[in-house]
Amino acid sequence: MPYRPSLRQLEYVVALAECGHFGKAARRCHVSQPTLSVQISGVEEGLGVQLFERTPSAVLLTPIGERFLHGARLTLAALNDLMDAVADDASSLGGLVKIGTPPSFGPYFLPTFLPPIHRTYPALKVHILEDRPAAIETAVAEGVLDCGIGPTCESPGLTAMTIGDEQLYLGVPADHRLATIPAVRVADLRGEHLLALGSGNRLLENVRHLAGASGAVIVDDYEGTSLDAIRQMISIGMGCSLFPELYARAEFRQSDDVKLISIEDWRETRAIDLYFRDNSGRKRLFETLADEARRAASALGLRDASSSDGDDS
Numbered sequence: 610m611p612y613r614p615s616l617r618q619l620e621y622v623v624a625l626a627e628c629g630h631f632g633k634a635a636r637r638c639h640v641s642q643p644t645l646s647v648q649i650s651g652v653e654e655g656l657g658v659q660l661f662e663r664t665p666s667a668v669l670l671t672p673i674g675e676r677f678l679h680g681a682r683l684t685l686a687a688l689n690d691l692m693d694a695v696a697d698d699a700s701s702l703g704g705l706v707k708i709g710t711p712p713s714f715g716p717y718f719l720p721t722f723l724p725p726i727h728r729t730y731p732a733l734k735v736h737i738l739e740d741r742p743a744a745i746e747t748a749v750a751e752g753v754l755d756c757g758i759g760p761t762c763e764s765p766g767l768t769a770m771t772i773g774d775e776q777l778y779l780g781v782p783a784d785h786r787l788a789t790i791p792a793v794r795v796a797d798l799r800g801e802h803l804l805a806l807g808s809g810n811r812l813l814e815n816v817r818h819l820a821g822a823s824g825a826v827i828v829d830d831y832e833g834t835s836l837d838a839i840r841q842m843i844s845i846g847m848g849c850s851l852f853p854e855l856y857a858r859a860e861f862r863q864s865d866d867v868k869l870i871s872i873e874d875w876r877e878t879r880a881i882d883l884y885f886r887d888n889s890g891r892k893r894l895f896e897t898l899a900d901e902a903r904r905a906a907s908a909l910g911l912r913d914a915s916s917s918d919g920d921d922s
Contacts, residue, residue, distance in 0.1 A: 612655035616688060619681040621648050622660065626678045629667050679751065686752020690890040705734045706894065709745035709757040713812060713836050714775075714881065717855035718758070722905040726898070743809035749886060756895055758902060760811035762884040768892075769884040770899040773906030773913065775854040777815060777879055778869040780839075780861075782846045785868070792871040799824035802848035804839050807832035811879070815851050818877055825849075836860075843867045853879050855909065881906065 614622075624634040625645070635642040653660050660674035670678060710719065715737065723735060738745075738754060745757040746764040762769040779798075781787050787797060803825045805816040820827050828848050833839040837860070839850045844866040852861075852869065861869055883899045885891070907913070 614652045614655065616685065618648050618652050619685055621645050622652060622681050623678065623685065625649060625661065625668060626670055626674070629669070631668065682751040682753065686886065687888065689752060690886065690888055692890070704732075705736065706891075706898075707736045707738065707753075707755045709738045709740055709748055709754045709759075711742050711745065711759045711810070712739045713806075713810070713853060713856055714759050715739055717859050718881075718905065718909070721909055722758075722902055725904070726901050729901075741807075741809035742811050746884070749884065752886070755889075755891065756883060756885040756898070758883045759881065761880045762882045764884075766887055767884045768887050768889075768895075769882040770896070771880050771882050772899060772902040773881050773911035775879040775881060775911060777851045777853060777872075777877060778857050779849060779872055780843050780852050780857075780867045780869055781849045782843055783866040783868055784846070785849070787870060788868040790870060792873040794873060795819075795823045795875050797823075798849075798872075801825040803827050804831060804833055804842055804848040804850040806836070806839065807834065812836075812851060812853065815877060815879065819851060819872075819875065822875060840867055854911065878912070881911070 621634065621638055621640075624637045625631065628634040628637060631642050631646055635645040638645060649661065656677075658673050658677075659671050660677055662669045662671055716739075719737065726733065726735070738748075740748070742757075742759050742762070745754065745759065746762055746767060748754040749757050750764060750766050758772075761771075779787075779793065787793050798819070801823075803816050803820055805813045805827055807813070816827060819825065831842065831847070833842065833850075836852060836856055840852075840860070842848065843850060857869055861867065881902075883895065883902050885895045889895065
């Protein structure tokens with residue numbers, strides 16, 4: 610029989626990859642550093658490959674180590690899903706759920722979403738991680754996170770349940786030629802400069818769609834790291850951009866030097882999904898969370914996605 614590392618050894622590999630340091634990984638796994646080092650070396654010897662490159666300052670994954678790490682995470686996630694399925698109790702939600710959400714959405718949605726869940730299911734512990742949507746989808750697929758909630762998820766291997774739609778608004782400088790108009794048409798944006806968030810953010814796709822429809826030009830030499838940064842760039846006349854509904858409501862004021870405008874003949878919206886691994890044993894938990902999320906979306910005035918007739922991105 611070919612060599613097969615144990616599940617505990619897979620945990621050691623994942624810990625070392627994520628910590629980048631033998632001592633930190635050993636503490637995380639509650640073993641001595643020599644024990645972890647011996648086990649990692651045993652895996653490498655058994656496989657006949659080098660998973661990690663040891664340097665004086667750090668421990669780095671080799672290319673084959675990256676591939677092995679991906680498989681190790683999937684294996685551990687599958688085991689967790691199996692145990693969750695065995696332990697699942699529909700009458701009482703408990704345990705820990707790790708949820709990923711992007712900073713362009715989570716801070717404006719979670720204060721309405723989480724308190725009712727805590728009141729109804731006090732035994733359920735919720736940990737939140739903020740990151741770019743693409744990074745969250747990868748983390749969910751690999752079992753680092755249990756589920757994600759944010760813009761449309763279309764990644765293979767993940768089940769997505771739509772909870773609502775956010776409107777998208779155009780932000781322009783206060784002294785812009787369009788700033789005094791409550792609504793513009795797509796044709797009015799021809800030649801305008803559009804700012805966008807960097808890769809891995811779904812709003813980048815929305816901005817690209819608007820540029821394609823209107824003849825506007827995306828500013829190639831600037832990638833925003835946050836919507837706040839984009840807003841500041843617009844305030845000094847560097848271009849225009851799109852802002853999602855919940856962020857716009859929370860962050861914009863009438864006196865701001867950035868004005869929000871509707872685009873009356875462009876119906877693209879931002880669908881919001883709750884998503885998890887297809888083979889997760891906690892499907893009933895995520896269905897419950899999706900129901901709670903839909904109630905929160907309704908309370909916040911988001912559109913019911915099932916009644917939306919626009920493109921969701």
